[in-house]
Amino acid sequence: METLYLSPAGGNGPYRVWPTPEPIPPGAVQEGGEHLIELRDADAADAAELYVEGVALRPLRCRDGRAARWAWSPGFSAGVAEAELRLRGRRISFSLETDPALRKLTRSDYDTMVGEVIGDTLALLAAGGHRRGFAAGTGGRVPPLVRLEYLRSRAHAVAEAVRAIDARPRRTLVAEETAEPYWKARTATGSEIVRSLASSRALRAADPAMLPAPLQGHLPEWIRRSTKRSSLDIPEHRDLLTSLRRWTGWLGATADLLAAEKSGDEEAGERRRGWAARLRVSARLLAELPGLPLFEGVREGTPRLGATPLFRHDPAYRRVFVLAREMELGIAPVFGGFLDLPLVRTYDIYELWVFLRLVRTVGEVLGTAPDVSALFRGSRDGIELATGSASVQIGSVAVAYQLPFREYWDAADGRGSMSREMIPDVVLASSRTGRVVALDAKYRVGRDLNAALDSAHMYRDALVATDAGGNRTPLLTGSYLVTPYAASPAGNWKETPMPDRLLHPDYRARHGFGAWTMRPGMSGADLRSTAGALVRLVEP
Incomplete structure (x- = not known):
């Protein structure tokens, strides 16, 4: 074969x-x-x-x-x-x-990371007082590449999850009232006959003796009977049906937008046409689902799935509920240069993911809403993340993204580099203590981390602070890598092999140097533990 x-x-x-x-x-x-x-x-x-x-x-x-x-x-x-x-x-x-390189993240990790980037963006917007409506449509702007790739993978997962529900759907019993001519309603009960006399014309029976005495020889022309039948028309199915049609329309409209966009770049045009074709395949995949037996006789609902007991407790329905939230994240109008990256440049997205995760989690640790006014800007098409460097103030702690450090003699506050301009991925600084920690997000794991240590050494040694007399002191309290690599080293740090030694708590505490684990899908408790430890470095 x-x-x-x-x-x-x-x-x-x-x-x-x-x-x-x-x-x-x-x-x-x-x-x-x-x-x-x-x-x-x-x-x-x-x-x-x-x-x-x-x-x-x-x-x-x-x-x-x-x-x-x-x-x-x-x-x-x-x-x-x-x-x-x-x-x-x-x-x-x-x-x-396909997946990103095995030594980094799997495909599911990548999807989780993109979803958390968009989710953190929306959560920070809400915390900052923005109340803009999201996912109202495609607008006039082509969604960026990362969002399209994310949505396409979610659409395939949604199709699989809905078909799993179709195999074993939940049902409900629905009461129906039907009207039958008296001569067909041979099994009608006495109460049904009496109740029908109030709404139907009464007929004189040919042989009144055959009827119970209370009827006085009369029968209703039509007898109304109550029956119960099994139905798929439950609120969860209604909302899912409406959401599927909404997502199908969004994908189709976005495909048309991509196909219609004009550009003088032949390669870019070919890429857009390819993406238009892929989105149409995903749209067709979702468009087939309303025709499943699952949705037979199901009415329209709301285009958003609520956390009902069925969606919370049934594994198949819970899977669809989670995917629906991810689809809503994907179609939210969040833009920015970081999202126009192919999957092969996942390391750029990882750097932004680390920053946004820390901003959101440090705010939770300190119990203070972050000031995100400098992080986003609104437009008629949606919300766009600021390009270049950005700093978010959370109480007395600032979390900065790609903060540039000029030569210290040219810096107004005397803080900077001894050699050339340097730009760590993330910086935490306290205005109360003056302490500063630099983080370099490295999309590497295992022994590849050893080759990434140069940047952490460079920031620790080259960034200085000067006083009025021109005396130089090290600026950083700590210089660390952030990596998706996870390890739980124990025992004496001196006997722990590299790169696990970098993650050893005693090694980090002794040297102000090492690495921290931040991986897509980490639990909230683990994230808060890491963020809390970093905050204590700048505010003991």
Whole structure:
């Protein structure tokens, strides 16, 4: 039987991708590798063609006449790639899912990170007094690349979750009242007959003796009967149906917006057309769902899912509820240069994620609402994150993003670099104590962290403060890396191997140097623990 296999770079697999796809472990198909796709047991295999996102893949030489091979590198198309096999006049469509590099984050971690970036943005906006309505439509501005990739992955997950509910939906009993002619209502009860006499014309029975004496020989022409039937028309299904139609319309409108946008850059135009096609595929995927038996006889509801007991306690419904919240985050009109990045530049998004997570969590730790007036600006299309450096004041603690430090002799406050301008990713500073901590967000894990230490050393040694007499003292109380790498080192820090030693609490406390773990999906308690420890460094 004709079969298509994918062999990821690195020797894993192969995994069947058609006709019956096999699950591929997260992180197996990495964004930067060159992977092998092989067609086996096919007639005229040498004439087969394979397209990914509309681009023909390069065929490889194959000795077997019933097999064909292609090389595929996802590059900037990481995420869910639409593929098409053309074989003997047939066009066979399937999907290929890829991940960021395995040593960093899996695809689900990436989706979590983007969702938290957008979620933190909206939460900080609300904390700062903004009350702008979100997700009102596509507006006239093309959504950025990261939001589109995020939404496309969520749409596929929504389709799977809704079909899981369709297999075992919750129902309710609905009371209905029907009217039957007296001669058909042979099983009508006495109370139904008496109640029907009040609303129907009374007829004289041909043989009054056959009727109970209280009826005095009369019958209602129509007998109204109450029955109960099983129904799928429950509030959760109504709201889900309305939300699906809303998301479908948003994806379709955004695809039209992308396809209609004009540009003199041929490569950018091709990229937009490709994204328009992908969004239309996602829109069609969602458009099919209202036709499922799950929604038979279901009326329209509100376009937002509420936290009802069913959505909270039933695992299948809870999954849809979580995905619906993520879809709402994705269509919220949040813009900014950081969102116009391909997946291969996830490290830039990670830096912003660390900043926004810290701003929000430091505010929770201190019990003070952050002043985000300098972080966002509004427009007719939505809310845009400020580009370049930004500083958020939270009580006496400032959390700054990409704060530049000029040469100290040119700085008005005498604080700066001894050599050249330096820009740490995140800085925490206290106006009460004068203490400063620099954080360098590194999208690296494991032994790759060793090579990232140079920046932490550089900030610790080169950033200084000067007094009126020109005397220099180190500016930083601590200089640390922030990484998605997680470890729980114990025992003597001197005996802990690198890079786990960087995360050892005693090592960090002794040297004012090391690393902190911040990974997408961390619990609120873990985030507050990290943020609280960093705050105590600047305000003991």
